[in-house]
Amino acid sequence: MSSQVTGTASDVAVEITGLTKSFGPLQVLRGIDLRVNRGEVVCVIGPSGSGKSTLLRCVNLLEEPDGGTVIVDGVDLTDPDCDIDSARRRIGMVFQSFNLFAHLNVLNNLTIAQRKVLGRDRAAAQEIALANLERVGLSEKANSLPNQLSGGQQQRVAIARALSMDPDVMLFDEPTSALDPELVGDVLNVMRKLAIEGMTMLVVTHEMLFAREVADKVLFMDGGLIVEEGPPDQVIGDPQQERTRTFLARVLNPIGQREGDG
Amino acid sequence: MALSKRKRAQVFRGVQYAILVAVIVIVAFTANWGRIADAFLDAEAAGGMFPGVLTVGLKNTVIYTALGFSFGVVLGLILALMRLSSVRVYRVLAAIYIEFFRGLPALLVILAVGTAIPLAFPGVILDKYVALMLALGIVGGAYMAETFRAGLQAVPAGQVEAARSLGMSTTKTNTWVVIPQAFKIILPPLTNELILLTKDSSLALFLGSTVDEYELTQYGRVALNQFRSLTPVLVAGVCYLIITIPLSYLSRYLERRTGGKKISSPESTGLEVAA
Numbered sequence: 169m170s171s172q173v174t175g176t177a178s179d180v181a182v183e184i185t186g187l188t189k190s191f192g193p194l195q196v197l198r199g200i201d202l203r204v205n206r207g208e209v210v211c212v213i214g215p216s217g218s219g220k221s222t223l224l225r226c227v228n229l230l231e232e233p234d235g236g237t238v239i240v241d242g243v244d245l246t247d248p249d250c251d252i253d254s255a256r257r258r259i260g261m262v263f264q265s266f267n268l269f270a271h272l273n274v275l276n277n278l279t280i281a282q283r284k285v286l287g288r289d290r291a292a293a294q295e296i297a298l299a300n301l302e303r304v305g306l307s308e309k310a311n312s313l314p315n316q317l318s319g320g321q322q323q324r325v326a327i328a329r330a331l332s333m334d335p336d337v338m339l340f341d342e343p344t345s346a347l348d349p350e351l352v353g354d355v356l357n358v359m360r361k362l363a364i365e366g367m368t369m370l371v372v373t374h375e376m377l378f379a380r381e382v383a384d385k386v387l388f389m390d391g392g393l394i395v396e397e398g399p400p401d402q403v404i405g406d407p408q409q410e411r412t413r414t415f416l417a418r419v420l421n422p423i424g425q426r427e428g429d430g
Numbered sequence: 431m432a433l434s435k436r437k438r439a440q441v442f443r444g445v446q447y448a449i450l451v452a453v454i455v456i457v458a459f460t461a462n463w464g465r466i467a468d469a470f471l472d473a474e475a476a477g478g479m480f481p482g483v484l485t486v487g488l489k490n491t492v493i494y495t496a497l498g499f500s501f502g503v504v505l506g507l508i509l510a511l512m513r514l515s516s517v518r519v520y521r522v523l524a525a526i527y528i529e530f531f532r533g534l535p536a537l538l539v540i541l542a543v544g545t546a547i548p549l550a551f552p553g554v555i556l557d558k559y560v561a562l563m564l565a566l567g568i569v570g571g572a573y574m575a576e577t578f579r580a581g582l583q584a585v586p587a588g589q590v591e592a593a594r595s596l597g598m599s600t601t602k603t604n605t606w607v608v609i610p611q612a613f614k615i616i617l618p619p620l621t622n623e624l625i626l627l628t629k630d631s632s633l634a635l636f637l638g639s640t641v642d643e644y645e646l647t648q649y650g651r652v653a654l655n656q657f658r659s660l661t662p663v664l665v666a667g668v669c670y671l672i673i674t675i676p677l678s679y680l681s682r683y684l685e686r687r688t689g690g691k692k693i694s695s696p697e698s699t700g701l702e703v704a705a
Contacts, residue, residue: 228595257597267592271611281596284606326592333596 180239181206181337181368182227187236189222196222198392200236204337209369211379211400214389215415220372223389224341227370228259241336257285260330264342266322268314274301274325275310278332286333293332300328304358320351324358331362338362340371376419380404388412470664475657479649479665486642487649488669494631494645495673497559498566499624505567506574511604513579524575531572536630540565544637558643562634570627577623581616582608621681625674646670 182204189197196219204210212220225231227238229245229252238245243255269277278297282288288296301307304324314322323343330338340359344352356378363369363382373379379386379400386403388396388411396409407413433441512524531539543565547556585608593603632647644652650666 230591230595253594253597253599256595259595261592261595263588263592265588267586267588269589269592269607269611271614280606281593281598284602285597329596 179206180204181208181241182370183237183239184223184227185237187223187226187238188234189219189226189231190234196392197226197233200392200394202387202394204368204370206336206368207366208384209363209367209371209382210385210387211383212370212372212387212389213374213376213379213404213415213419214387214395218389219392220389221341224339224370224372227337227339228256228261230261253285257333258336260333260335260338262323262326262330262338262340262343264345266314266319266326266346268322268326268329270314272314273310274306274312274314274317277314277325278329281329282332296332297328300331301325303331303361304328305354318351319347320354323347323355327355327358327362337368337370340369340373342372342374344373344375374419376404376416388415390415469660472657472659472661475653475659475661476665478657479653479662483646483649483653483662483665483669486644487646487666488672490634490643490645491628491631491669492673493559494562494566494634495624495628497563498570498631499627501563501567502570502574502623502627503620505571506578507609509571509575510578510582513575514582528572528575531569532576534569536566536569537633537636539569540633541636543568558634558637558639561637562631566627566630569630570623573626574620574623577616577619578612580619581612584615585611618681618685621677621684625677625681628673628677629670 180203182202184200184202187197187200187202188195198219200219200223202210202223212223214220222231226233227240227245229238233246236246240255241258244250245252245255268274269280272280275294275297278300279288279290279293282293282296283290298307298310301310304327306321306324306328309317309321309325314325317325327338327343343359344355347355352375356375359369359371359378360382371379371383381400383400385397386400387394388403388407388409390411396403396407396412402408403412404416407416509524509527512520513528515521515524540562544556544561547554547561547564589607589611590603593607594600598606631645634643634645635648635651639648646666646669650662653662653665654660
């Protein structure tokens with residue numbers, strides 16, 4: 169009995185209900201319901217300003233929601249009594265602009281939170297850090313400073329940094345949007361590998377091919393609402409909503425659109 | 431005029447040099463150099479100041495400055511964090527403190543500390559070193575708070591978000607991510623602050639002191655009366671420069687190393703715009 173209860177609870181990694189968020193007069197999220205099951209990869213697509221990044225940032229409370237609940241691993245983050253710092257340990261986040269700690273080398277970027285937050289000793293933290301650098305293919309960069317790395321390498325280090333905390337869920341906020349086109353592939357490969365290994369991932373992205381290939385579920389957001397959701401072949405391959413079709417037409421064929429405008 | 435822009439700039443620069451040369455020539459011919467030399471270059475008076483000017487004067491100047499600076503750094507850091515706090519009362523208190531003590535002459539604060547503390551706590555014998563540490567720190571802290579605040583705010587918000595997303599508390603984020611990065615940014619202005627405090631330590635002479643407590647300026651003043659010569663002023667001045675010029679170089683070096691603002695060349699100063 170009890171195992172069944174924990175069984176169902178642990179099937180759901182992220183459960184969001186009725187999430188609303190405004191910035192001043194601008195309502196960015198107008199009631200979002202979302203469930204991410206354990207081991208699932210959910211991609212969020214949509215035009216800029218649709219609220220996708222805000223949604224993601226509400227999952228680890230970098231943005232404080234105005235209403236609704238965010239439950240991660242059975243912990244209600246929107247409960248005022250929730251210890252948000254301890255909840256965030258289990259939620260890895262990867263930013264568009266990498267945000268590696270500029271004053272620390274790669275190895276220390278990966279160990280600082282392990283040591284100061286999880287209380288691991290230096291040796292243990294370094295061992296885990298090196299293993300994760302290996303995972304993203306950057307073992308030889310352990311002693312480099314962030315500004316000595318390319319954007320793609322920085323982003324892979326950022327992924328390794330989040331992984332070093334042994335997260336249950338990984339959030340990706342447009343991880344390849346700031347990268348030169350030729351560097352996007354390396355980062356997507358790392359993310360693809362993570363997905364195959366069974367990591368629970370919530371990804372805000374403009375990479376439709378990646379979403380189509382890797383995602384278990386795709387959400388299309390516009391105007392602070394989820395307009396359409398389903399398997400990628402349906403949402404990206406055969407969208408039911410007019411707004412989704414318009415967006416996809418623009419993203420997948422930007423040059424044709426421009427000629428159409430002219 | 432039909433002069434080109436470049437030609438006009440050349441003429442303007444020529445005029446500047448001519449004025450400079452004229453001023454130097456006038457001063458050189460009108461001043462009584464003999465009397466200046468007699469007053470300021472008295473070898474006997476200069477010799478009589480050693481080694482005390484170094485072992486007492488210079489030493490105490492360095493000690494007063496170091497104590498005041500250390501206290502000021504701690505106070506300034508606390509004030510800066512209060513200015514940036516989410517608690518409104520802290521912000522207001524820090525702002526009041528900074529505006530208040532930035533607006534007062536250091537001399538008044540030194541006198542106030544030197545007199546108010548013995549009045550307020552009758553049992554306490556206020557050591558001169560402690561009094562100066564407090565006074566210089568109180569004034570320096572107000573300035574440094576603004577330096578620290580600017581430095582802390584210069585650390586990109588993304589760094590804080592990354593730290594928080596890894597589960598670091600606000601305190602841990604500040605300790606391990608924000609302050610170390612802000613430190614690099616504020617090192618050059620902080621060095622300038624140290625130079626200002628070095629000079630402000632001369633105000634110590636307005637508090638009574640024993641011979642052992644003389645700093646450079648007071649040492650010079652006493653020697654001035656003793657030798658009936660102005661030479662001690664020159665000697666004390668040189669001693670200050672021995673401290674401050676290396677600090678200036680250090681500040682410029684740090685600025686360059688941390689990729690701070692480049693030192694502007696003469697071509698890029700406001701004068702050229704006026705031309």
